[in-house]
Each structure stands twice: as structure tokens, then as C-alpha cells.
Amino acid sequence: MEAEIKGQLEVIKSRAVELISEEELAKKLAGSLRYNRPLKIKLGVDPTAPDIHLGHCVVLEKLREFQDLGHVAILIIGDYTARIGDPSGRSEARPLLKPEEIERNARTYVEQVFKILDEDKTRILFNSQWLEPLKLEDIILLSSKFTLARLLERDDFQKRFRSGLPISLLEFLYPIMQAYDSVAIGADVELGGTEQKFNLLVGRDLQREYGQEPQIILTMPLLVGTDGVNKMSKSLGNYIGVSEEPQEIFGKVMSIPDSVIIDYLELTTDLDPQEILRLKKGMDEGSLNPGDVKRMLSRKIVQRFYSEEKAREAEREFNQIFRDHELPSHIPELFLSSVIDLSDGKIWIVQLLRKAGLANTNSEARRLVEQGGVKINGETVADVELELNQDQLKRSILQVGKRRFVRLI
């Protein structure tokens, strides 16, 4: 049994940033093995963004590992807490969500999450179930267990406090509510990104208050977004969604700065650390082309959510467009008749770009033309005033930039 515990600990600790605490976890694991009782691994999710992206996957993957070790994942959809909004890592309060939005987001979330989790070993709970019935009296009791000093310990609160930025009372309630989730389900372990550390710790405090054994907390690194600067997030638009098309995922991974390739290898693939180290060395010494490493990474990521075949296809497609500057295999088509006003049979290039959805405003379309970013059948359009008639456009291919194409039919 000793060996089994050790083995599990190894798996659990891999890639994690912090484990509080290893001894307690070992004890819990021992109990779990002895009584054949799986541990309850909690992960709270905020139904604020309707798409799961690679950043979420880091934590979800860890949860999956727990499942594979025989434990049960408890996914808590923060449908109630979402009304408050988690202030973690934010410099300002988040806008409130409407109940309908929350519901819609939660549904998408659940759909996507099983790309990673084992459905049979997952329980999904909505925290409105126990938070909604709370009376003011209960909340007063709950808040009596915390002090301002304790809550202000939190890094982002402290920063905001010091720099004179507002902290809503509501936001103080958030960690308390999240902690109450742990009490409600009797969590053994709670997972989260590093920015969640404080909230997770509050869970321990509250569980103790309620006479429960405090949960173990395990924090995972945050994945940086495609911009290579900020953490991956939907709202920053630097994310790679697990439900995106293979081609899109491949391309987005190829667009990450070389400087974060290693991070991605570590956090989004199952490559062993030795291998990653070898790749890093290779790139540092110049014996490996980062572009090639990134290709491999992109392939692995696509493969993870689709298949090896799809990954290969995506790469072929990528090479075709970006390396060989050829046309993609699939080009969206647009009926000329829906674009051209038949009365005069002609259309201005700027209008055409807008109608084809390749530019949002005339100004944007003008700019694209002026900067030489627009091509028709491979020929750069040089004149902003260019007018085209139906015959010229029939079966032609309109291209903006390197990667946006429309076939006119």
C-alpha cells in the first residue's frame, strides 16, 4: 500500500505548482485505499465563458488524472457564485451575469468538459443548490467566521486596496461562498489555477470551522495565451478553444511566440520532462528549429481533441497556406447574386470586401486595399477605386491577408 500511495502522489504532484499539504494528502490516500473509498476531488467552474480553452485543460487534465487513479471528480458549476463574479486576478469587479446567460454557458461547458474528463467518474453539481436556500442569518453566521484582515491577505485585494481601487463587499463574499461549496460537498481535494490559491485556502478554514477535515489544495500553473503575454482567457481573445476546428487550433498554436513553446509543451502535452528538456536544449543551441517543434506541438494538441488523422490534415493545410502560399482546400463560398446589385452589374472593391465579410467598415476595407492586403485570383488590388463587374468576379477568389479567402460563385 505504501508503494501505491507513493505512486499516486507522484502522479498528483506532476506539473502542479503547490500541494498543501503532501502529508495530509498521503493520509487521505491511505484512508481511501484502506476503506476503498474514492476521494472527492472538487473543481469549481465559473460559467462565465461559454468555451473551454487550453488554459482550463491544464486543471481539467489534472482532474482526469485523479479519476484515473480511481477518485471521483466533483465539478461544481458556480451558477450562483457567477452572479457575484470572482474577483481573482482582476483589477476590477466583473459585471453581473444574467441567469439565462449563466445557464447557457453552463450547458456548453458541460458539453465540452467531457472531451477531457471521464464521464462515469464525474459528478456535476450546481452550487445554487445549497447557496440559494441560505438565509441572511446563515450568511451573517458565515461571515462571522472571517476577518477583514484575513480577507485582505489576498494578493489582488491587497494590491487594489493599496492602490486605491475599489473592492466591492460582494467580492469579499466570493471566497466565502466558494469555501462553502467545499463544506457542502465535503471536498477532500480542491484543484485550481495558482490564482485560486487564496480561495482554496479559505475553503480549508471554513471546513475546519464546520468540523470537517480540511481539503487538500493543489494548484496548477496558468497557461499563457496566444499573445505570449497574458494568461489565456476568453475575454482577452488570446485563447485556443477545445471545440475549435482542427485547422484553427493548429494555426493558433503555430502563432504563439517561440518563447512560450516550452510552457505549452509542459502544460498541454503528455511529453515526459526529459524529452521536453531535450527539445529546449535543442532550440537553445540552434540544432532544432522552433518552427518544427511548434509543428509537433500543434499536431499533438489537435490530436488530443480530434485524431491523428485530423492533426496531419491540419498541418498539411497549414503548410499549404503559409509555407507554400497556396490556396486552402476549403474556401467559403459566396453567391455573387447576393453581393452585386444587378441593376448596374458592378461593384466597388470596398463594398465587395464588406459584403464578403472580409472587412467591417469601408475604412477598414480601404486600408486593406491601400496596404496591398487584398488579392483577386492572386493579383494584388492596387486601386481603391476599382470597380468590378459580374464577369470579372465569377468564380474568382477574393483574398485578404494571408489567410482569409472567399470564393465568389
Add this chain to the structure above:
RNA sequence: GGGGGAGUGCCCGAGUGGCCAAAGGGAGCAGACUGUAAAUCUGCCGGCGAAGCCUACGGAGGUUCAAAUCCUUCCUCCCCCA
């Protein structure tokens, strides 16, 4: 309750009467180059069929030939004192 400060373009942030569609940075977009949608460099980056015009610096009024900049008032936020 009293005193002080702040609100600028997608974000951060400079600007305190005309030279301001507003410095600088980031993001984004386009071009060049390439090893990739990397890095680097260059350009663009409110809208309008664009000469010019319109909209814009928290909201509403006002002063002025002229306001992001001055005045009044309202809203929001922050700090200090109590």
C-alpha cells in the same frame, strides 16, 4: 459630515484654450523578411464613395472666433480626516 483627487480611443496612459482624431506603450490588422500565423522591421489602427465632412476625451449646459483643456451642474470612483 468635512477636505482633496480622478474619469481620455479596444486596453493602459500622456495631454490643461488653437499646431488634437488626440503623444507613448500593448493588443489588433496589413506588408517585407523568414524557420511559423515566431522574432525583427515598416505601415495602418473612429466613421463617411473621403476634396472635404461628421462623431469623439464620464453626462448635460455655458464662456470663446476656437474647448479634452475654462465655468456651472449632474453622475461615478478614489484618498485623507471624522
